[in-house]
Amino acid sequence: MIWLLPTSIIVFTIIIAVPLSRYMAMVMNGDYRPPRALGWFERRLDTGPMNWKQYTIALLVFNTALFVYGYIVLSLQPWLPLNPRGLGMLEPTTIFHTVISFITNTNMQHYSGDQAFSNFSQLFFCVANFFLSAAVGLCALTAIIRALRGDSHLGNYFVDMWRVVIYFFLPAAFVISLVFLAQGMPMTYRADYQVNTLEPAAMGTADNGQPKQQTIVIGPLAAFVPMKMMGTNGGGFFGMNSAHPFENPNAGTNFFETFCMMLFPMALVLMYGRMLARPRHSTVIFAVMLLLFIGTVIWAVYFDTMRPNPSFTAHPADSFIIENTGATGGKRVITVPAVARLPIDQHLGNLEGKELRFGTSAGATFAAATVDVTCGAINCEHDSLNPIAALSPFWGMWLNCIYGGKGVGMINLLLFLIIGVFLAGQMVGRTPEYLGRKIGAREVKLAMLALLVHPFLILAPSGLYSAVSWGTKAESNPGAHGFSQIVYQFSSSSANNGSAFDGLGVSYGLNNNPNPASEAVPWDIGGGLVILFGRYLPIIAPIAMAAFLGMKKESPFGLGTLRDDTFTFGCLLFGTIVIVGALLFLPVAALGPLAEHFGPIPFGG
Numbered sequence: 001m002i003w004l005l006p007t008s009i010i011v012f013t014i015i016i017a018v019p020l021s022r023y024m025a026m027v028m029n030g031d032y033r034p035p036r037a038l039g040w041f042e043r044r045l046d047t048g049p050m051n052w053k054q055y056t057i058a059l060l061v062f063n064t065a066l067f068v069y070g071y072i073v074l075s076l077q078p079w080l081p082l083n084p085r086g087l088g089m090l091e092p093t094t095i096f097h098t099v100i101s102f103i104t105n106t107n108m109q110h111y112s113g114d115q116a117f118s119n120f121s122q123l124f125f126c127v128a129n130f131f132l133s134a135a136v137g138l139c140a141l142t143a144i145i146r147a148l149r150g151d152s153h154l155g156n157y158f159v160d161m162w163r164v165v166i167y168f169f170l171p172a173a174f175v176i177s178l179v180f181l182a183q184g185m186p187m188t189y190r191a192d193y194q195v196n197t198l199e200p201a202a203m204g205t206a207d208n209g210q211p212k213q214q215t216i217v218i219g220p221l222a223a224f225v226p227m228k229m230m231g232t233n234g235g236g237f238f239g240m241n242s243a244h245p246f247e248n249p250n251a252g253t254n255f256f257e258t259f260c261m262m263l264f265p266m267a268l269v270l271m272y273g274r275m276l277a278r279p280r281h282s283t284v285i286f287a288v289m290l291l292l293f294i295g296t297v298i299w300a301v302y303f304d305t306m307r308p309n310p311s312f313t314a315h316p317a318d319s320f321i322i323e324n325t326g327a328t329g330g331k332r333v334i335t336v337p338a339v340a341r342l343p344i345d346q347h348l349g350n351l352e353g354k355e356l357r358f359g360t361s362a363g364a365t366f367a368a369a370t371v372d373v374t375c376g377a378i379n380c381e382h383d384s385l386n387p388i389a390a391l392s393p394f395w396g397m398w399l400n401c402i403y404g405g406k407g408v409g410m411i412n413l414l415l416f417l418i419i420g421v422f423l424a425g426q427m428v429g430r431t432p433e434y435l436g437r438k439i440g441a442r443e444v445k446l447a448m449l450a451l452l453v454h455p456f457l458i459l460a461p462s463g464l465y466s467a468v469s470w471g472t473k474a475e476s477n478p479g480a481h482g483f484s485q486i487v488y489q490f491s492s493s494s495a496n497n498g499s500a501f502d503g504l505g506v507s508y509g510l511n512n513n514p515n516p517a518s519e520a521v522p523w524d525i526g527g528g529l530v531i532l533f534g535r536y537l538p539i540i541a542p543i544a545m546a547a548f549l550g551m552k553k554e555s556p557f558g559l560g561t562l563r564d565d566t567f568t569f570g571c572l573l574f575g576t577i578v579i580v581g582a583l584l585f586l587p588v589a590a591l592g593p594l595a596e597h598f599g600p601i602p603f604g605g
Helices: 004-028 036-045 052-073 092-103 119-150 156-181 221-230 251-275 278-303 362-374 392-401 409-426 441-467 477-493 520-550 565-589 594-596
Strands: 192-195 214-216 317-321 331-336
Touching: 004 052, 004 156, 004 251, 004 278, 004 362, 052 092, 052 119, 052 156, 052 520, 092 119, 092 520, 119 156, 119 192, 119 221, 119 251, 119 409, 119 520, 119 565, 156 251, 192 594, 221 251, 221 441, 251 278, 251 362, 251 409, 278 409, 278 565, 317 477, 331 362, 331 441, 362 392, 362 441, 392 477, 392 594, 409 441, 409 520, 441 520, 441 565, 477 565, 477 594, 565 594
Parallel strands: none
Antiparallel strands: 192 214, 317 331
């Protein structure tokens, strides 16, 4: 029964993704007839065909406008409507981080939504960005497809944005919202309820000696959650995100939330092949992604659901030697005393930080899926995953191409594909080709630039913050786990994922908060910059690369051509992703999750 949930979700999503990809290709190719009113408005948006530079500039200008709009909304929260609780303004650097996070489809939260956001901010900032930021990556992928086809122009960015939001996201979100309503998800403009607790005075007593009431925050959840998941946004209405009973009421909604975040990323891979008129090619890519996806899910479920929490098991006495220049001989012996086993039944695996109302394997499945598709929503505490199981979400963010978000996952895989084809061509002494066009130095340089931005934005700030008080004071655990918390934060930021090892003290909160986390401001600024560069550089460079490649003359297939729709090509692509990913990130994995798993108490064998 452990494997029933992940298997059923994967199968169900693939069944729906196949026809959806056909519909999406039809719309983005313009082979449809919209209703008269929608068609009239669409024609008003059409400012004419754009080349790759114009398309990129339009994308950047649109996102700049989103940033200005978001900063204004959050700064004016105390004076805007739908704020009966009288919530104030977030601290300015937290607003900076939050706005960048939401316009880039990252949605990393250095705040708790139910404590810091009014219903106006939740709707007109969060939900608005759920639609618009999610559409940006899909528009970018569409432009790249047109460039690779050799089209004379890449379409019009504003028309593409309209099509994605109106014809894809709105209908899908409306249908899913009805499903969530039927499952008991709240939908109201009321901000909170004051209720008496079952245990009098459990919340303390007032000055008059009467028991205090509990404040239960509520809001328009059924309007919020569908695009949070379907747009692979992931930012939660509540601090508990999809572990909260209002945001994810039962096992049924958990199934559909997992399905929603996987649907469009899977469909877009197949749309890629349909728009290029190479469906077999996209099927090979889909199969490689599916194999990687299944691998991360199996890894997470096996090592977290089928293995006990090692901190609760017995550990014999042990000792190890560390380098210490101040000790005799330059070494110091550390003795670890024996630890008795705690009397906890762990036949269901590691239950710390899990919501068992979803099922025993639901937390690990969700943890793997949410990073593979760069959603970032959580229904369990990633910081509580067994150390070796935590490699699964790390791996998903480091590769950043296992389906990925809407459009950007396929774009990132395209970078591995170009590098793999280039290396294969060099090994056999032939000029590498993709889609019948020769790959030159310019295309390889742009691909490498976009590919190496990601590890640089993870490893460089992780090393810096681990060496200074910004990281050491923020981490809740010393040693390997604290290092993992820092690396996870920057991995999630660079991958536009948004999930976190929540042990880090990075939250300043409202501007008048008397007790903010001491290192919140450096994390707001540093994390925001990583998110910013990790979003746009890996989009701009591939658009340019595809444009230059598409300008070249297409040559016919020959006997020495590496076909892109074969099992051999799939093996080449899979090997490139795994080997390049391992070379980039295995050292940091050894210092974090692996060191924690094999290291001393409380973890280790």
